[in-house]
Every structure is written in structure tokens, then in C-alpha cells.
Amino acid sequence: MNSNIEIIDSIIDLKAEKEAIILAHNYQIGEVQDIADFVGDSLQLSIKASRAHGQMIVFCGVHFMAETAKILSPDKKVLLPDKNSGCPMADMITASQLRKLKDEHPGAVVVCYVNTTARVKALSDICCTSSNAVNVVRSIPENREIIFIPDKYLGDYVQRQTGRKLILWNGYCPVHAMIDVRDILEIKKEHPNAAVLVHPECTPEVIDIADKVASTGGMLKYVKASSKKDFIVGTEIGIIHRMKRQNPHKNFYPASGRTICPNMKLINLEKIFWSLEDEVYEVKVPTDIIEKARAAIDRMIAIK
Numbered sequence: 209m210n211s212n213i214e215i216i217d218s219i220i221d222l223k224a225e226k227e228a229i230i231l232a233h234n235y236q237i238g239e240v241q242d243i244a245d246f247v248g249d250s251l252q253l254s255i256k257a258s259r260a261h262g263q264m265i266v267f268c269g270v271h272f273m274a275e276t277a278k279i280l281s282p283d284k285k286v287l288l289p290d291k292n293s294g295c296p297m298a299d300m301i302t303a304s305q306l307r308k309l310k311d312e313h314p315g316a317v318v319v320c321y322v323n324t325t326a327r328v329k330a331l332s333d334i335c336c337t338s339s340n341a342v343n344v345v346r347s348i349p350e351n352r353e354i355i356f357i358p359d360k361y362l363g364d365y366v367q368r369q370t371g372r373k374l375i376l377w378n379g380y381c382p383v384h385a386m387i388d389v390r391d392i393l394e395i396k397k398e399h400p401n402a403a404v405l406v407h408p409e410c411t412p413e414v415i416d417i418a419d420k421v422a423s424t425g426g427m428l429k430y431v432k433a434s435s436k437k438d439f440i441v442g443t444e445i446g447i448i449h450r451m452k453r454q455n456p457h458k459n460f461y462p463a464s465g466r467t468i469c470p471n472m473k474l475i476n477l478e479k480i481f482w483s484l485e486d487e488v489y490e491v492k493v494p495t496d497i498i499e500k501a502r503a504a505i506d507r508m509i510a511i512k
């Protein structure tokens with residue numbers, strides 16, 4: 209097989225034969241986004257996985273996302289085309305660390321960012337994504353203590369938006385933590401009218417200079433509706449592929465040259481082809497974990 213066209217044709221044939229759908233996160237490389245049946249942020253992908261038809265889901269993202277798809281569609285075979293695509297933030301809290309934290313705060317409601325393992329979700333009361341974290345926290349009665357894991361920066365943003373005091377964990381996304389105010393201000397000098405869009409996984413200093421704080425899905429909506437021509441994008445650079453496709457006459461500047469998530473970039477067309485052909489790498493989650501984690505995800509989906 210020697211060209212992208214041949215690989216794409218083979219993927220399309222295998223997809224039909226195996227009744228598979230391909231879901232891709234906004235941070236995937238362009239050619240993976242282009243072959244996917246659906247591209248979106250974590251919340252959109254979770255909802256899509258819960259309503260997917262067919263026998264198989266090929267998940268182009270990182271491991272916790274494929275686990276979430278398995279939890280929401282336990283009867284389907286869920287495949288991750290590269291078994292090494294993990295998320296360092298999700299690995300920053302383990303189930304035993306969360307158990308200990310819960311013991312220290314008995315009665316606290318546990319809100320867990322979707323960037324966590326299935327075992328951590330199973331110990332949590334409700335999940336959230338970057339697009340609904342504020343609403344999820346607002347849905348919790350005022351008199352309840354809240355543990356928010358694992359992202360301290362998203363947690364800090366939610367605290368500031370809701371006025372609620374949260375018990376935070378010391379987790380963070382290394383890619384978003386690298387975005388620096390000084391880099392954004394430098395780009396602003398050249399493009400003074402550009403709108404600054406940042407993800408809530410960024411540091412509070414970066415969030416403070418943003419025109420819009422949003423999930424990747426929220427950023428796409430903002431760009432489409434905006435009359436501005438120029439945008440400085442403070443999240444993983446994969447999103448710029450979709451921004452350009454949807455808005456060919458607008459200009460997008462990455463907030464930093466370093467905002468590349470190496471885990472998100474592990475998947476390519478060849479790996480999707482092999483994944484479908486050999487049905488690898490299957491993501492499995494024990495039934496008892498699926499049941500408990502599903503309850504936390506369903507509570508989140510009900511809030512949106």
C-alpha cells in the first residue's frame with residue numbers, strides 16, 4: 209500500500225465490513241480527523257459513543273477517551289489504534305489516591321474531569337468535561353463539600369466562575385501548562401486585533417488575558433460566530449485544522465509553538481487500517497467498573 213488514497217479506500221471498505229465507526233478528538237492529526245465519522249471534544253465524543261450504531265468503535269484519541277466509549281457502549285468492541293496513547297494528566301491520580309482523599313473528606317461529592325481512568329471514575333459521583341464543569345459544580349447543593357480531580361487549573365477556573373470552594377488535586381495538563389502569557393502578548397503585538405481563545409486547562413494567568421475561555425467545541429462555535437478575522441489559539445494545535453476548514457478566510461495563530469500533545473499525535477492512517485484489520489488494541493473495562501463509572505458519566509450527560 210503506497211498512498212493515502214489506497215489506505216483511505218481500504219479503511220472505508222474495512223469499516224463497512226466490520227460495521228465500525230471512527231471517532232476522533234479535535235487534537236488528532238488532520239488526516240485522521242478527515243477520515244473520521246465524527247470529530248469533537250470529549251463531551252461530544254462521549255455522547256456520540258453512547259448513541260453509536262454498529263459493532264465496533266475505533267477511537268482516535270487517548271486511552272481514557274476509549275475507556276469512556278467502552279463504558280458507554282459496553283456491547284461494542286472499542287479499539288485504540290495505538291496502545292501507547294495515554295494522557296499524563298489522567299495518570300496523575302490513581303484509584304487508591306482518590307480513596308484516601310475521600311477518606312479525608314467523608315461526605316464530599318467527587319467531581320471528576322473526564323480525563324481520568326475508568327477506575328477513578330467508578331469512585332466518583334459525577335464526571336465533567338471542560339465544557340460543562342461549571343454547570344456540573346453549580347448542580348451540587350451549596351451545603352456539600354466538593355472534591356474536584358485531577359486538574360487544578362480547570363478546578364481553579366470553576367472556583368472562580370461559581371464562587372464555590374473546591375478541594376483540588378495537584379494534577380494538570382503538561383501541554384496547556386506550557387502556554388505562557390508572554391508568548392501570547394508577543395503574538396498580540398503583531399496581530400493586535402486578534403481574539404485570544406484559551407482552554408480552561410491553562411494557568412489562571414493565561415485565562416486572565418483571554419477574550420474567550422472555552423472547550424475545543426466552544427472555541428469552534430465562537431470562531432464561527434465572531435466577526436473577527438484573527439485568533440490566537442491557546443490549546444493543542446490540532447484544533448486549528450478544523451478551525452481552518454470551517455473558516456477558510458480567517459487566520460489562526462498557535463499561542464505557543466509547544467502546544468503539541470505527543471500522545472494525541474501517535475495515531476495515523478496506517479494505524480487505523482491495522483487497527484480495523486487486526487481488531488487491535490481492544491480496550492476492556494471490568495463489568496463492575498463499567499457500572500459504577502457509567503453512573504458518574506450518565507449524571508454528567510444529563511446536565512450537559
Ligand code: SF4
Binds near residue numbers: 323472
Ligand atoms: S492535551 Fe493534555 S489533557 Fe489532553 S491528552 Fe494530551 S496531555 Fe492529556
